[in-house]
Amino acid sequence: MSRAVTVANLSKNYGRIKALDDISFEVDEREIFGFLGPNGAGKTTAIKIMLGLTRAAKGHVEIFGIDVQSKPDKARENIGYVSQNLSLSNEITGYENLLISAKLYGVPSSIRKSRITEIMDLLGIQNRADDLVKKYSGGMMRRLEIGAALVHRPKLLILDEPTIGLDPQIRLVVRELLRRLVNEFGITIFLTTHDMGEADELCEKIAIINNGRIGVVGTPTNLKRSVGGDTIQFDTKEPEKAVSILTGKFGVTKPIAKNNTISMIVNTAETILPLLINTLARAGVIVDAIHSHRPTLDDVFLKYAGSRLAEVEREGDYRHVKEVRRTFRRMR
Amino acid sequence: MFTILEKTAVILELELRKMKHDQSDLLIRAIQPVLWLTIFGSVFRQFRQLPIGDVSYLSFITPGVLAQSVLFIAIFTGVSLVWERDLGQLDRLLAAPAPRTSIVLGKAFSGGVKGLFQAGVIFAIAFVMGVDLIPNPIYILGVIGVVFVFGVCFSSMSIFVTTLLNTRERVMGMMQLLTMPLFFASNALYPIEIMPRWLQIVSLINPMSYVVEALRALMITGDLSRLPIALGGMAIATFIFIGAAALAFRRVGR
Numbered sequence: 001m002s003r004a005v006t007v008a009n010l011s012k013n014y015g016r017i018k019a020l021d022d023i024s025f026e027v028d029e030r031e032i033f034g035f036l037g038p039n040g041a042g043k044t045t046a047i048k049i050m051l052g053l054t055r056a057a058k059g060h061v062e063i064f065g066i067d068v069q070s071k072p073d074k075a076r077e078n079i080g081y082v083s084q085n086l087s088l089s090n091e092i093t094g095y096e097n098l099l100i101s102a103k104l105y106g107v108p109s110s111i112r113k114s115r116i117t118e119i120m121d122l123l124g125i126q127n128r129a130d131d132l133v134k135k136y137s138g139g140m141m142r143r144l145e146i147g148a149a150l151v152h153r154p155k156l157l158i159l160d161e162p163t164i165g166l167d168p169q170i171r172l173v174v175r176e177l178l179r180r181l182v183n184e185f186g187i188t189i190f191l192t193t194h195d196m197g198e199a200d201e202l203c204e205k206i207a208i209i210n211n212g213r214i215g216v217v218g219t220p221t222n223l224k225r226s227v228g229g230d231t232i233q234f235d236t237k238e239p240e241k242a243v244s245i246l247t248g249k250f251g252v253t254k255p256i257a258k259n260n261t262i263s264m265i266v267n268t269a270e271t272i273l274p275l276l277i278n279t280l281a282r283a284g285v286i287v288d289a290i291h292s293h294r295p296t297l298d299d300v301f302l303k304y305a306g307s308r309l310a311e312v313e314r315e316g317d318y319r320h321v322k323e324v325r326r327t328f329r330r331m332r
Numbered sequence: 333m334f335t336i337l338e339k340t341a342v343i344l345e346l347e348l349r350k351m352k353h354d355q356s357d358l359l360i361r362a363i364q365p366v367l368w369l370t371i372f373g374s375v376f377r378q379f380r381q382l383p384i385g386d387v388s389y390l391s392f393i394t395p396g397v398l399a400q401s402v403l404f405i406a407i408f409t410g411v412s413l414v415w416e417r418d419l420g421q422l423d424r425l426l427a428a429p430a431p432r433t434s435i436v437l438g439k440a441f442s443g444g445v446k447g448l449f450q451a452g453v454i455f456a457i458a459f460v461m462g463v464d465l466i467p468n469p470i471y472i473l474g475v476i477g478v479v480f481v482f483g484v485c486f487s488s489m490s491i492f493v494t495t496l497l498n499t500r501e502r503v504m505g506m507m508q509l510l511t512m513p514l515f516f517a518s519n520a521l522y523p524i525e526i527m528p529r530w531l532q533i534v535s536l537i538n539p540m541s542y543v544v545e546a547l548r549a550l551m552i553t554g555d556l557s558r559l560p561i562a563l564g565g566m567a568i569a570t571f572i573f574i575g576a577a578a579l580a581f582r583r584v585g586r
Contacts, residue, residue, distance in 0.1 A: 051427050073429040081427040085420025091350040100349075103342040104428040132353060148424070 003065075004029045004156050004188040005050070010059035012045055012212075019045040020056070021212040027190055027205075029155075030182055034203035035192040036297065038309060042212040043192035044084065047160050050190070051081055064155060077105070080149030084160040086141055090134040094125060094144050097133060098151055105152035119147045123177070139170035146177065150187075157181065159191040163198060175202050196297040196309060206297070208304045215304030220297060227295040227303050230269035232276065234290035235260050242285050250276065256302070260288075263302060269293075336437070339430035343438020348445060358446065362453040365401045369394065369457060376521075383523055387552055391463045395547035396520025398454045399482065399540060402447035403514060406483050407507045409443040410490030414500045417584070426584070433578045436491055440574065443487025444480040451479045466554050474550040478563075481570055482543045488573035495580035514540045519548075539569035 005027035012020040020042045027033040035043045048054040050061050052072030061068040066075045088097045098116045107115055120126040123143045125136075133141060142162070149157060162178070163171040175198070181187045193199050199206050200220045208215040208223075216223065229251075236242050239257040246255050246264065250272050255264040266272045269292030277287055301309040351358065369390065377389035384392045416422045425435050458465060466472075493510070494503050515521075517531055518540035524532055535541045542565030549559050 053426055073431075076427065076429040079427075081424070083420055083423040083427070085423065087420050087422075087424035089346065089350060089421060091353055092346070093353075096349050100342060100346045101424075101428075103345070104339065104425070104430055106429070 002029050003027070004031070004063070005033075005190060006062040007046070007050070008059050008061075010046065010049060010061065011057045012042075012049065012054065013057055018212045020049070022059070023209070023212070023214045024059075025207050025214060025217055027156075027188060029188050030186050031205060032178065032182055032189045032191070032203050034199045034206045035190075035209050036194070036196065036199040036203075036206050036301070036309070037192075037209035037305070038194055041209045043209060044160055045212075046209075047081075047158055047190075047192065050158060051076065051079065077152065078155045080146075080152070080154035080157045082145050082149045082157070082159040082162060084164060086145060088133050088141065088145055088148060090141075091132065093130050093132055094136065094140075095120070095129040097144060097148055101148040102151040107152050115151055115153075119150055122150075122180075123147045138166060139173060142166060142170070142174055143177065146174070150181075154187070156188045156190065159189065161193060162191055163193070163195065171198070178202065194309065196301070200297050208301055210301070210305035210307070216300070223300040224295040224297065227265060227299045229265050229267040230292050230294055231263060231265055231299050231302075232269050232273065232290065232292045233261060233263045234276075235288040236262065236280070236285055237288070238285050241283070242280060245280060245283050245285065246276070249279065256306075258308070263308070265295075265299065265303065336431050336434045339428075339434035340437040340441065342430070343425070343435055344441045344445070347439065347442030351442075351446065358449050361401065361405060361450065364404070365397045365450070365454050366457055368397045368400070369454075369461060372521075373397075373461075383525060385553070387464070390458075390461060391552050392548075393521055394454065394458045394463050394465075395551050396518075396544050398451060398479070398547060398551075399518075399520055399544045400515050401450045401454065402479055402483050403486055403511060403540065405446045405450060406443040406486035407490045407511060409439055409487035410492075410494030411500070411503055411507065413439060413491055414494050414498075414503050418500065422584070432581050432584075436488065436574070436577045436581050439491060440484045440487040440577070443490075444483035447479045447483030448476060451475060463552075465551055468554075471550045471554070475547060478543060478546045478550065478566070481566055485539060485566065485570040485573055488570070488577040492573060492577040492580050495577065495584055514538060518544055520544050539566060542566045542569070 003026055007026070008024050010020050010023045011018070023042070023046065035046065037043055045054065049056045050063065050068060052068045052075060055069065063075045064078050066078070068075045095116065098119060099112065102112045102115060117126070120129050123146070125140055125144060128136065128140065133144065136144065146159070146162070163174050166174065178189055179202070182189060191203070203220065205217065205219055206223060207217045216226075218226065237260060239260055239262055242262055243255050243257050246252055250266055252264045252266060255262050273290065273292060277290065280287055298309050301307075373390045373393055379389075382389065413422070426432070455465065490507065493506055497503050497506055513534070517534045518538050519535065520540065524535050524541065527535060542562045546559060546562035546566065549556055549562065
């Protein structure tokens with residue numbers, strides 16, 4: 001198996017903000033590799049550098065052995081890019097969009113037509129080829145967007161939040177399409193997501209990214225295993241006291257308090273729960289509510305990025321989804 | 333070089349295809365020149381003091397109105413570029429293996445083509461209103477050439493300004509600010525001789541004056557003596573603005 005993407009020691013600042021801080025990772029051929037992190041983690045910046053749209057302050061990127069900084073156009077011939085926003089022209093037809101993409105990427109005129117038909121069939125939108133894109137549904141737009149990135153048969157497909165703003169059912173369709181691209185066409189996929197479920201289900205390898213740093217890279221299964229056990233979460237009115245009591249006990253290294261909620265990772269929750277409640281009660285700390293669960297990628301995120309993904313992004317994400325939905329509407 | 337031209341053609345094709353599906357923009361824009369000729373032209377033809385030679389006032393301003401309507405269309409090229417960038421549509425072009433200059437050129441050329449539609453409309457209206465147009469096909473070809481280059485020139489200017497200003501609101505404001513002096517500090521509506529001295533100097537560096545002069549020579553007067561100067565002025569302005577736009581556009585998205 002050869003290497004599709006090599007990213008080494010990449011750093012990028014926007015003013016005083018460190019958008020990327022010395023990140024490195026590798027993507028093997030025919031792999032689905034995901035960046036999991038909240039908005040503002042540096043995902044889009046990383047993509048921009050991989051595409052040669054933005055220059056890195058430090059480090060380098062190779063796409064199938066081609067250095068992106070020195071030969072961006074050459075590298076881009078191997079890349080299909082699906083941006084977070086809808087980048088198609090909604091004032092022209094689906095067919096025309098694919099045609100323009102094909103010409104832009106230099107697909108020879110002799111095979112252009114057959115290539116486009118092939119893609120229309122693959123996406124299941126052949127009967128809407130001659131409709132204006134503004135009349136498409138959000139899911140069809142997204143599929144066409146992916147199609148437009150495939151006309152030149154790229155070896156690597158880069159997708160920035162491919163399912164953001166889509167209904168759950170359509171998300172499944174898009175994920176299925178991506179899986180087919182890997183299995184049937186041998187394409188390598190690099191995608192970013194803030195959706196743990198998506199990362200877990202779709203990606204073979206994940207990098208946890210937060211504040212411009214990669215916390216860890218691994219397969220979802222290994223990462224969840226690496227969390228080392230179950231998570232216990234409880235609410236109390238005396239979080240500081242609870243933390244000081246629990247630190248070092250039950251194999252917990254450091255409980256993390258957020259407002260009045262305390263999260264900690266233990267070996268087996270079933271046996272530790274009663275002990276924990278007793279210990280706290282003896283010290284006079286009242287537990288208002290408690291629950292435990294098996295490791296998820298959110299726990300992985302907690303361990304390697306120091307916070308819960310859902311909490312980091314709740315506010316920003318909501319705004320972001322709203323914005324993407326607005327562009328969907330604007331396109332129509 | 334070949335790649336740039338090839339990709340420029342693709343960007344131009346994209347723009348023309350958009351235009352093909354939605355001509356409402358062009359139709360609405362054709363209304364304004366009609367109003368200039370019918371309202372402004374009909375009133376101001378009553379003043380006989382303007383030293384415009386032995387042509388009617390309506391004939392005098394027809395090339396000016398044509399230049400103005402091409403100016404408005406061209407200025408909008410930049411506005412639509414910011415709009416596309418904000419929507420994310422520009423990302424796709426930037427991420428393609430196409431030189432950035434070809435994006436600038438493709439957009440600018442589309443401004444030129446749109447200008448030609450305006451020319452067609454204005455020729456038709458002027459004909460109906462009894463303006464004495466020179467029916468020589470070579471002169472008409474000349475008009476087509478001038479209008480196209482002018483469209484490219486001001487589209488490039490608007491791309492340049494857009495790229496510098498960055499937000500839609502600023503761009504809109506700036507364009508409105510620019511169109512007024514470009515139009516009125518030129519020979520579009522009255523001869524330069526009647527302007528105060530300082531304004532005459534301004535009109536001398538206003539590319540619009542050269543365009544109107546060339547159009548007036550080719551459409552109305554047939555006096556080609558000053559045509560080389562007019563074309564020279566236009567060519568210089570066009571090269572400067574294309575260069576400036578291409579340079580400024582390198583920053584976009586970085």
